Amino acid sequence: MPPDAAEHTDAAIDALPITCDYNEKNDTTNDTVFGFGIAEPSSVSLTATSTICGKLDAGHFDAGRQNTDVDSFVISVPAASPVLVYLSGAGVETFGSVRLAIRGVNNTVDERGVFVGSLAVTSAVLPAGQYEITVASFNSAAAMSAVPYKVTVMVDAPGRCGKAAAPANYTEAHESTMPGKGGDNDVIEVVYGASRVATATQKADAPEDTGITVQADMKYRITGDSGTFQPSPQSWGDSLMDREVYEVKMGPVTNQLSLRLNWIGSTADFDVLVFPAGFFGELGAAVKVANSDDEFFTMATATSGSYWILVAAKDGATGQPIPYDLTLCGSAVQP
Numbered sequence: 001m002p003p004d005a006a007e008h009t010d011a012a013i014d015a016l017p018i019t020c021d022y023n024e025k026n027d028t029t030n031d032t033v034f035g036f037g038i039a040e041p042s043s044v045s046l047t048a049t050s051t052i053c054g055k056l057d058a059g060h061f062d063a064g065r066q067n068t069d070v071d072s073f074v075i076s077v078p079a080a081s082p083v084l085v086y087l088s089g090a091g092v093e094t095f096g097s098v099r100l101a102i103r104g105v106n107n108t109v110d111e112r113g114v115f116v117g118s119l120a121v122t123s124a125v126l127p128a129g130q131y132e133i134t135v136a137s138f139n140s141a142a143a144m145s146a147v148p149y150k151v152t153v154m155v156d157a158p159g160r161c162g163k164a165a166a167p168a169n170y171t172e173a174h175e176s177t178m179p180g181k182g183g184d185n186d187v188i189e190v191v192y193g194a195s196r197v198a199t200a201t202q203k204a205d206a207p208e209d210t211g212i213t214v215q216a217d218m219k220y221r222i223t224g225d226s227g228t229f230q231p232s233p234q235s236w237g238d239s240l241m242d243r244e245v246y247e248v249k250m251g252p253v254t255n256q257l258s259l260r261l262n263w264i265g266s267t268a269d270f271d272v273l274v275f276p277a278g279f280f281g282e283l284g285a286a287v288k289v290a291n292s293d294d295e296f297f298t299m300a301t302a303t304s305g306s307y308w309i310l311v312a313a314k315d316g317a318t319g320q321p322i323p324y325d326l327t328l329c330g331s332a333v334q335p
Contacts, residue, residue, distance in 0.1 A: 020053035024071060027057050031070040039072035039132045046077045049154040061142035068143050072134045077126045082156035087120040087135060088335035089149035097138040105130040114283050116300040117255050119335050123156060123298040152335055161258040161329035164221035170210035172224030172244055187245035188310050189238045198280040207245040207308050215251040216332035222246055225321040226313045240312035247277055249306045256331040261295040263324040268317035274299060277306035
C-alpha cells in the first residue's frame with residue numbers, strides 16, 4: 001500500500017544558527033559519568049531552539065573504558081514540552097562510538113541517542129525542570145586532536161509522527177504456531193538488567209523482510225499480533241515474551257527515523273528496540289514501564305542503511321493475542 005505523507009520535521013533544524021548560545025568552559029571538570037565532575041550550568045532555557053558548542057578533547061583517554069571524553073551541561077525547561085536534542089559536528093563520525101543523553105536532574109527522564117552517519121538525536125517529553133545533557137565519545141585509541149561539536153535543543157511538534165491510519169504497508173507473516181516453539185521471527189534475545197544485553201536466539205530465526213524503504217517525509221505502517229509464546233528453553237532468561245523482528249531500509253537521504261508503537265488493551269507493556277541489520281548493538285529504544293498504549297522515540301540512521309526493529313511485550317503480559325501497530329516516519333535533517 002502507498003505510505004502516508006509524514007510531517008516535515010527538518011525545516012527548523014536546517015536553519016540552525018552558526019554561533020552557539022553557550023560554549024563549553026570547564027572541560028576538565030564536566031565529566032559526570034566517569035570523572036565525578038559537575039555538569040556545566042548553561043544559559044540555555046528551552047523557550048526556542050538553542051545550541052551548545054563543545055569539543056571532544058584530546059588528553060582524557062581512559063584505555064580501560066576506551067573513553068576519550070565526556071561533557072555534561074545543564075539546561076532549564078520552564079514549561080512541559082516535547083523536545084528534540086541533536087548532536088552534530090564534522091569529525092565526530094571518526095570516533096568508534098559517540099553517545100548523546102538527556103536526563104532529568106530531579107525526575108526520571110533518561111533518553112539516549114547514538115551518533116550514526118552525520119548526527120545523533122533523541123526525543124523526550126520533558127516536564128518543567130532542569131536537565132543534564134551529556135555527550136560521551138569512545139574509541140580504541142586516544143584522539144589526536146580536539147573535535148568540535150554542536151548540541152541543538154528544540155521544541156518538538158506535539159504528536160509528530162502520529163499513529164498511521166492508512167492500510168498496513170506490511171503485516172506480520174512468519175509467526176510459528178508450533179506449541180512451545182515461539183516465532184520464527186524472534187531473532188533477538190534481550191535480557192534487561194542494569195543495562196539491556198541483546199544476543200541472537202538459540203534457534204534458526206530470520207527477520208521478516210518488510211520490503212519497506214523509508215523515504216524522507218513519508219509514513220509507514222506495520223501490523224502484527226503478540227502471542228503467548230515463551231522462550232524455549234526457559235534457561236534463556238529472556239525478559240520478553242513473543243518477539244517479532246522486522247527489517248526495513250532507509251532511503252538515499254533518510255538520516256532520521258521516528259517510531260511509534262500502539263497496541264490494544266492494558267494487560268501488556270510493549271517495547272520497541274532498533275538494531276543495525278545483522279548486529280546486536282542497540283541504536284534506539286522506547287521502553288517505558290507502563291501497561292498503556294503509545295511508545296515513541298526518534299533516532300539517527302545511516303542513509304540507505306538497513307535496520308532490524310524488535311517489537312515485543314515484556315514478561316508477565318496477559319490477554320494475548322494482542323494486536324499492535326508500528327508507525328515509521330522518515331526525515332532528512334541537516335544539523
